[in-house]
Each structure stands twice: as C-alpha cells, then as structure tokens.
Amino acid sequence: MADRPTLYTCAGSRGLRATWAAAEGGVDIALELLPFPPRYQAPEYLELNPLGTVPLLVEGETRMTESCAIAHYLATKSSDASLVVAPEEGDYPAYLDFTYHADATITFPQTVFMRFALFEKDKGWSEAGEAYAKWFWKRLVKLEQRLDGREFLCADRFTVADICCGYALILAGKVGLDEGVPQVLRDYRERLVAREGYRRAVERESAGPAAL
Structure with a gap:
C-alpha cells in the first residue's frame, strides 16, 4: 500500500x-x-x-x-468528484481561471502588504503597505462581479476554486485588510467558513x- x-x-x-x-x-x-x-x-x-x-x-x-x-x-x-470541475463541463475554463487567479492576482498584493505593514513595519514602509492594501481591494472586483447572484464561483457548487479564492478573503480578515472588502464577498466568506470541511x-x- x-x-x-x-x-x-x-x-x-x-x-x-x-x-x-x-x-x-x-x-x-x-x-x-x-x-x-x-x-x-x-x-x-x-x-x-x-x-x-x-x-x-x-x-x-x-x-x-x-x-x-x-x-x-x-x-x-x-x-x-464535485470538488473539481471536469474539462467537459461548461465552467471548466472559469474553474481554472479562478483557481489560478487566487494566488497570482489576489494573494500576491496581500503578501507584500503583510511584509510592509506587519512583519517589517519598524522600517517605516507604511506608505508602501497602504498602497498594496488598495491594490488588493481593487483586485477583488473580478470576484465581486462573479459572485453577483451566485453562491459559489463555478458550476453552481463548491469547488477548489472557492477554497483558493476564499482563503485570500479569510486572510484579509486576519491581517487588517477587511476595510475594502465588499459586502458580497464578506457574505461569501461567511458561507465558506461555516462549512464543516x-x-x-x-x-x-x-x-x-x-x-x-
């Protein structure tokens, strides 16, 4: 085995x-x-x-x-099998896109914000931290628009794309980035963290x- x-x-x-x-x-x-x-x-x-x-x-x-x-x-x-969207499903391209979008586009500015605003704030880089916070908030627009009228991102069900993007929203709440998170994404996050998994x-x- x-x-x-x-x-x-x-x-x-x-x-x-x-x-x-x-x-x-x-x-x-x-x-x-x-x-x-x-x-x-x-x-x-x-x-x-x-x-x-x-x-x-x-x-x-x-x-x-x-x-x-x-x-x-x-x-x-x-x-x-529902956690992954299969190639023959209509939302397969969206599943791939949002799964990659999670780290490449959303989490990246969060990590830079954390460096400047949390881990190395004694170096006087607060303005850089603020700039990356705004960058992160602006990059939430794609998620916000996608979840307008949807419970989950793809295929009308919970998938790995929700795990990947949802983590970035959960992290936002932990590190002081919630100010610019739209309500629709806060509601989405609440649905995700309520899951038994x-x-x-x-x-x-x-x-x-x-x-x-």
Whole structure:
C-alpha cells in the first residue's frame, strides 16, 4: 500500500488551502506543522524544500510547493468528484481561471502588504503597505462581479476554486485588510467558513504554531 501524502505547512498559511481540500474530500494526509517562518525557525526544512516556503506536499517522488495546485491535486484524489470541475463541463475554463487567479492576482498584493505593514513595519514602509492594501481591494472586483447572484464561483457548487479564492478573503480578515472588502464577498466568506470541511481543517492545523 502506498504511503499517504505528507503536507508540510504552517497553521493558517496558504497551506490551509491544501488542508481544507483534503478535509472536504476526505483525503487521508499526514500533516507536518512547522513554526513560522520555517526557513528561519526550522532550518532543517530546507533539506526538503530549498525554497523554505510552505506548503510542501511530498508523495513518493512527487514534490509540490504551490498551494492552489496542491489543493487541486488532493481534490482529484477525493471520492467526491464535485470538488473539481471536469474539462467537459461548461465552467471548466472559469474553474481554472479562478483557481489560478487566487494566488497570482489576489494573494500576491496581500503578501507584500503583510511584509510592509506587519512583519517589517519598524522600517517605516507604511506608505508602501497602504498602497498594496488598495491594490488588493481593487483586485477583488473580478470576484465581486462573479459572485453577483451566485453562491459559489463555478458550476453552481463548491469547488477548489472557492477554497483558493476564499482563503485570500479569510486572510484579509486576519491581517487588517477587511476595510475594502465588499459586502458580497464578506457574505461569501461567511458561507465558506461555516462549512464543516473548513472547520475540520482549521481544527487539525490548530495543533501547531500559528502562522500569523
């Protein structure tokens, strides 16, 4: 019998996308929780992932470091096929687009904001932090328009695209970026965090040190 996938992550980090996808799909993973940031507080982790970033999924010879890709990969292992939109479905292009949109377009300005406004605020870069906060809020327009009249992003059901984009909205609430989040996206976030799969993922990660 093959070993189960092992996910290395920090509690509350982007790796939550992967933990959440596994919880929603009932996929058995081994969870290794690291201190944040691992490249400084767990230097031995660099032997597994030279980038020093989380998450990292290890399964046999497979190594994956992108949270949205890992979430999709784990969902394909689920007995619940609804988490992934198949190529023959009409919303397949939208599913791909929003899954990639989550990190490339939405989470990117959040991470820069966090660096300037939270982790290195003693360096006097508050104006840069404010600029990236505004950048993040402006980039929510695509999600806002898509969710006008929809409960979920794609195929009239909850999918990995919701996990990936939803995480960015959850993070916004944690790091002081909620001011510019439209109400429709706050309502969407409430629907997501009320899910049993999300609650199980957070509970499982709570055994380790918080990432923020």
